[in-house]
Amino acid sequence: MELTYLEAISDGLRVALREDERVLLLGEDIGAFGGAFKVTAGLAEEFGSNRVIDTPISEEAIIGGAVGAAIVGMRPVCEMQFADFVSCCFDQLVNVAGKLHYRVGLAAPIVVRLPSGGGVAGGPYHSQNPEAWFMHAPGLKVVAPSNAADAKGLLLAAIADPNPVIFLEHKYLYRRIRGEVPEGHYETPLCARTVRGGDDLVVIAYGAMVHAALEAAEAIEEASIRVLDLRALVPLDERAILDCVHDCSKVVIVDEANYTCAAGAQVASLIAQYGYEDLDGPVVRVATPDVPIPFAPSLEAAVLPGVDRIRDACRELLAY
């Protein structure tokens, strides 16, 4: 069936709720209202308010409560109304959920859905990409789908995973991206995927930036450009990354997140250490500079990595 990215996530939640009674949705306004983005629309009606639960505005208690329910056998899926609010439950995520299995041997299978990213004139508090914070917190898995099929498949994989999983769903893609999505249950493995073939240069990206990377690649007829969609940030598919570097020897890494200590910094450091001999040119990064995401479209466009910046970075590197 053809679904939007958003519909694919909703379908994934519905499938999980239908097939596994341990699955439980927690969040603000996710019940009858269907959530700020309507991702959970209709679910409360179908599964009842005991499985699709409106919570008070209490992010710490949502995550802590989910962890508690998880260690006694539930599979809670929590929604942050915007990814930005995840900083309000940072402690429960990094110190309780992330460390529980290592410390006590108790698995905390929770999923935390984060409507993230910019490009929607959301301003400093409705545009953030917090993934790197969680990549730097042992015990949390982090996934970031770029298309409808992966969104559903990675969500079902996240719910099935016995560990806490941070699920980044990109607001910009919600209704702009649609694609063929398999019916029923299937799980997308937490590994990278080559979304465009090529061997002169590889662009490594995830989430919304995959689409910018593809556009940039299309714009460059003179060379054959590969695009790697990471899909998962923890675990990071190091093998796939290094294989691309081996094949292409030129690499551009794209982050929508702020530049310093972003996912791309980790990917670049990995390549600089383990892919060094395959390199033919500097490891180029394109990212949002270290500024809050401004509201005005004229300003936001000036900070988010666009097709042009990626294309120019590729051209420059190809000429190296």
Next chain:
Amino acid sequence: MELTYLEAISDGLRVALREDERVLLLGEDIGAFGGAFKVTAGLAEEFGSNRVIDTPISEEAIIGGAVGAAIVGMRPVCEMQFADFVSCCFDQLVNVAGKLHYRVGLAAPIVVRLPSGGGVAGGPYHSQNPEAWFMHAPGLKVVAPSNAADAKGLLLAAIADPNPVIFLEHKYLYRRIRGEVPEGHYETPLCARTVRGGDDLVVIAYGAMVHAALEAAEAIEEASIRVLDLRALVPLDERAILDCVHDCSKVVIVDEANYTCAAGAQVASLIAQYGYEDLDGPVVRVATPDVPIPFAPSLEAAVLPGVDRIRDACRELLAY
């Protein structure tokens, strides 16, 4: 005067309280008790409980309160009892303090002291190195002194800075490191410093790892090894880092923090992009693997980067 790293910080606080009535200390048990590590011992007696204030256990309110006091003219210096608790006020730091100047044009000159780091059998909750989280949060400065003189000088610079500054003071160094510390007021610039000369290979480190790096360098007679102490992580002294790579062409980067998306990942990505042509060998990283810091000395020693791992990494790279 010769002081320990801890005494140097106490002296810095005393100097600031004496010379600037806007300075205010906030924290748990920092008053009569002098703080969990006795850094503020004697200060409540000298300056009174209106300037050295015991707060309830309320990290969010401590930071939010400090921001409020700062925007109306105070210079609050907050103490987290352990750096680990900073995750409890993560939201106020990244969303309120860090973004205020960009959004509203209001400066929030606060300093947040974080007794951080491992090596003291503190276990998962008393050993963390959270700096990278804040490097990835625009608007916050981050400093991490490695010796007594810098500890005092960077603290006074942080208090004088009109921006929020995360001040990482390493618990392991508190009483183990001592050195000559100038009397009275002086400020150490937020830039890197070469602490050991050499031109075959440079080890880049900060905080406690600077000492491990120096020991490792000493152990290698056969080559001349430079050691660069970053001192500040935001702003990052990119010029100094690239100059070292230019001079030495081989580089080992050390993090005590967890490997993924650590400060060292940013430094490595910087070098891989802008120092590529100066490189003669892979950009090598030595860091704590992505695990919580275990309690038992036998386990902690197995995860923290020690002198041996750094020395071996250098030897291997020198042989490249």
Next chain:
Amino acid sequence: MVLTRAIEERGLSLYKQGRVPGSFYDGRGQEATAVGATFALGAADPVCPLIRDLGAHVVKGTPAAAILGHYLGRASGVSHGREGNVHFGDATRGVVGMVSMLPGMMPVAVGMAWAFKLRGERRCALSFFGDGATSVGDWHEAMNLAGLQRVPAIFVLEHNGYAYSTPSARQFVVDPLERAAVYGIAAATVDGNDVEAVFDAVRLARERALDGGGPTLIAAQTMRMHGHGAHDDASYVPAEQLELWAARDPIARQRERLAQLGVDVDAVEAGARAEVDAATQEALAMPAADPASALTGVFCEGEPQLLGSGAAPWSGFAAA
């Protein structure tokens, strides 16, 4: 109130014309609370308005054109395009503004008031917050600290019975008004749609605060007459309830009062309309925010600008 509503009506129509980027939120029906409360403040008393409190900005003196230009993301809007919709402050006028994370400015207001108390200044700080926001940990920490330190703060609870789509019944079981007592904080309830009643309640709270009587929580009973934002039709609110409150429209009520006092309210309204018309032209004529400005101002350089003073037409009376 009239001006406030006129500005929001204009902002909403500009939004529906697609000229206001992002989303749009207003405080229709709650104007009396924001306006009445802010009128009772002195010029030097800072305020932290929330989503429904455009009136606070207006009373503090931010010009209509600066607000409309802000909605439009223009260069000379009050936030210079960095912020949008209700997310803005006006540093020069004592308006700290809000952060999206609720109720993130409560601790900040406590901090400002704390500084005033420590310095012996006869000033107070006022923070608005919604009923739903009382479920967040920050609210508790701020209330506890404020009661403990007896800071000169005024907390205005905008009790409209809903948090987005979630009714109070699913936010808490005991009214926040009753919670004030457990923090040792004085409490009063007031008709939030009666601008004079709100004014008087805040005036008394301010006197208490300035006389060292500590903080006061004022619960303003009101109703959000629009959805949470322009995208929300609020169909979850019973029609009867809205009719009931429509009859209690704060402006209509004040209109009668003033008419009896012989005030030519039509002239006032005509004046407001004219002002907004002119401001709209001015705002639409403003250039878009300059892309180059997106990268500046993350950090403060030089001496920080402290929070300024706003207009306080009635403050003499308030101080009386």
Next chain:
Amino acid sequence: MVLTRAIEERGLSLYKQGRVPGSFYDGRGQEATAVGATFALGAADPVCPLIRDLGAHVVKGTPAAAILGHYLGRASGVSHGREGNVHFGDATRGVVGMVSMLPGMMPVAVGMAWAFKLRGERRCALSFFGDGATSVGDWHEAMNLAGLQRVPAIFVLEHNGYAYSTPSARQFVVDPLERAAVYGIAAATVDGNDVEAVFDAVRLARERALDGGGPTLIAAQTMRMHGHGAHDDASYVPAEQLELWAARDPIARQRERLAQLGVDVDAVEAGARAEVDAATQEALAMPAADPASALTGVFCEGEPQLLGSGAAPWSGFAAA
């Protein structure tokens, strides 16, 4: 209680001999609260002990040798060297343990109880917390959510009048006991040094919880007879106060009661001493934690192990 104290005394002496790494915390004088409360639980009722609650672990059945081995950081200590001092749980016995961030397990306990309620199981969850921890936002969010959802949870407040060095008077102005009402939570106060009184209070609270009556907060009035940790001489506590409470030692009091009932308490104590002596030998004979194990178990692979059931010698009675 006797066994609990014997284990802690032994732990402390091993610490003073320098054989226990890191720091050491005990619950001297508060044994009756942890032991009495946990005795009243059923085997399937999970517990979240805190710093002063070794007794809860002992009652749930974690062997003395596993605890002492844990203090020592040995391979077969209950945490296998990953955790130290009071930071540990026992997944197989329904003991979730604590996190350092106070009161981080409150929301987790609420989540467990919530799951029990949703699944219609006759179980409850118990979380201990200190008076100082009530100032933290997590406490508020957990209490609010628990009252709202009427979950079968029991919150035991260990009211010892101090948070580390800070007396209650500088933590809050209204006793947390009185705060229960504003969350719609039943409250009871009890002599925390009377093990039978604590037992009865928790037994009643458990019955209420299992009968759908919702959560209960039990304030156990007690006194921390040692410093916060072995490093703290607690000189900030008035000597008279300690003398007063020494006379109310929970073990001495229970001793008399039992003696009157004809129990040979000397034999019990001798038994405990013997058990601890044997356990000490066993623990000291355990090998240090294996360095190789430091890197495993960050993530759960395969089916997660759910929280197990502990010993509940009196649970039949508790259920009666």
